[in-house]
Amino acid sequence: MTPGNPRFVSRLTRNTLALVLAGGRGTRLYELTNWRAKPAVHFGGKYRLIDFPLSNCVNSGIRRIGVLTQYKAHSLVRHLVRGWSHFKKELGEFVEILPASQRYSDDWYQGTADAVYQNLDIIRAEEPDYVLILSGDHVYLMDYGPLLAAHVERGADVTICCLEVPVEEAAGSLGVLEVDESGRVVAFREKPEQPPELPGVPGKTLASMGNYVFDAKILFDCLIEDHADPRSSHDFGKDVLPALVERAQVFAYPFRDPASGGPAYWRDVGTLDALWLANMELVETVPPLNLYDPDWPVWTYAQQQPPAKFVFDDELRRGLALNSLVADGCIISGSLVRRSVLFGGVHVHSFCDIEGAVLMPEVEVGRHARLRNVIVDKGCKIPEGLTVGFDHERDRAAGFRVTARGTVLVTRGMLGQPEGFR
Numbered sequence: 001m002t003p004g005n006p007r008f009v010s011r012l013t014r015n016t017l018a019l020v021l022a023g024g025r026g027t028r029l030y031e032l033t034n035w036r037a038k039p040a041v042h043f044g045g046k047y048r049l050i051d052f053p054l055s056n057c058v059n060s061g062i063r064r065i066g067v068l069t070q071y072k073a074h075s076l077v078r079h080l081v082r083g084w085s086h087f088k089k090e091l092g093e094f095v096e097i098l099p100a101s102q103r104y105s106d107d108w109y110q111g112t113a114d115a116v117y118q119n120l121d122i123i124r125a126e127e128p129d130y131v132l133i134l135s136g137d138h139v140y141l142m143d144y145g146p147l148l149a150a151h152v153e154r155g156a157d158v159t160i161c162c163l164e165v166p167v168e169e170a171a172g173s174l175g176v177l178e179v180d181e182s183g184r185v186v187a188f189r190e191k192p193e194q195p196p197e198l199p200g201v202p203g204k205t206l207a208s209m210g211n212y213v214f215d216a217k218i219l220f221d222c223l224i225e226d227h228a229d230p231r232s233s234h235d236f237g238k239d240v241l242p243a244l245v246e247r248a249q250v251f252a253y254p255f256r257d258p259a260s261g262g263p264a265y266w267r268d269v270g271t272l273d274a275l276w277l278a279n280m281e282l283v284e285t286v287p288p289l290n291l292y293d294p295d296w297p298v299w300t301y302a303q304q305q306p307p308a309k310f311v312f313d314d315e316l317r318r319g320l321a322l323n324s325l326v327a328d329g330c331i332i333s334g335s336l337v338r339r340s341v342l343f344g345g346v347h348v349h350s351f352c353d354i355e356g357a358v359l360m361p362e363v364e365v366g367r368h369a370r371l372r373n374v375i376v377d378k379g380c381k382i383p384e385g386l387t388v389g390f391d392h393e394r395d396r397a398a399g400f401r402v403t404a405r406g407t408v409l410v411t412r413g414m415l416g417q418p419e420g421f422r
Contacts, residue, residue: 012148013061017128022136023070028271031411039136040076045325045341051300053134060144063093068115070100083301111234117223135210140266157218157248161211164204170195175208175237185250190237276407279341279358305329377411
């Protein structure tokens, strides 16, 4: 909310429709997304990635939200129904699921822009002044009110949220903007291998967050035009935005920390290493992402479970968790857990040594297991005495995925246990 002008921002958010793009697989997460869409991936001991853009919308006063789903969406849809279906359409608020349903063609969603195009009739029926397009799989906390205010004050047709990031981080993975001294975008390049450096800021480039504000009419016109172009891949970053930069008022909106004025917290957790690192940041004494702010809560669906339990206090059999997040329903029985994130319903049996672990819901760790720098997928049953993360050649030989940085992924399939939705 812009200080001193709450009504202005409130009117803007009320006249905005948010569309969350949540149909992606997230191939760089490998087996972790074999049975779920990337926005349904678990994060932070309690949440799923989709909860962050949705919470940002609600906390910003944007209460009309569509979630566009496609790839293996069952767990995502179930989460949305259980945790986000309490809004009242009669009060002008909703979180609606917009699956790929071939409304405008015989194809499924062919790209991010096509996903929005295939829901044009639904969008038009809401009569929004502005449409906020959001990625459904990034972790950050952001008030969208000042973004909308800046969009209107500049007379922009499109505003692109962006961050200053290291050139090597953006190379081949993020869209990159070039801007003039007024902040107007003069070029947009999707995932260039050699991003241009910011003038006067060596080693940094201006990267798109995948969040855009459109004037509604501009969006409708450019999507219809893009759909008619047989050469287009129907993607915002590859096709729509580069074309608009040449003829429309497209501005950048740098996402900054309101306290420090520097770049704000934002994480693209699209790789196993990035997902593991972002979870590990949360166990720091003062984490860069504050999940404990009562003024900006992250909403989610949470299963009703008993409190976490730590049992046994013998010299060689003591239940402890140090520098860790431990969710409801967990039992740590006579084992030591350090610098780890345990989701709901995790059961660690006795005599285990666990450090740097992300244990997703309902994981069971057998006695004498040793886990180091691992991500263990939901529902895995770690056999007694299994050692993972200490010898990477041995890990690979056992069928586990090991990244170049040494993060080890363990899934049910790798353990010879039944896979599929759960």
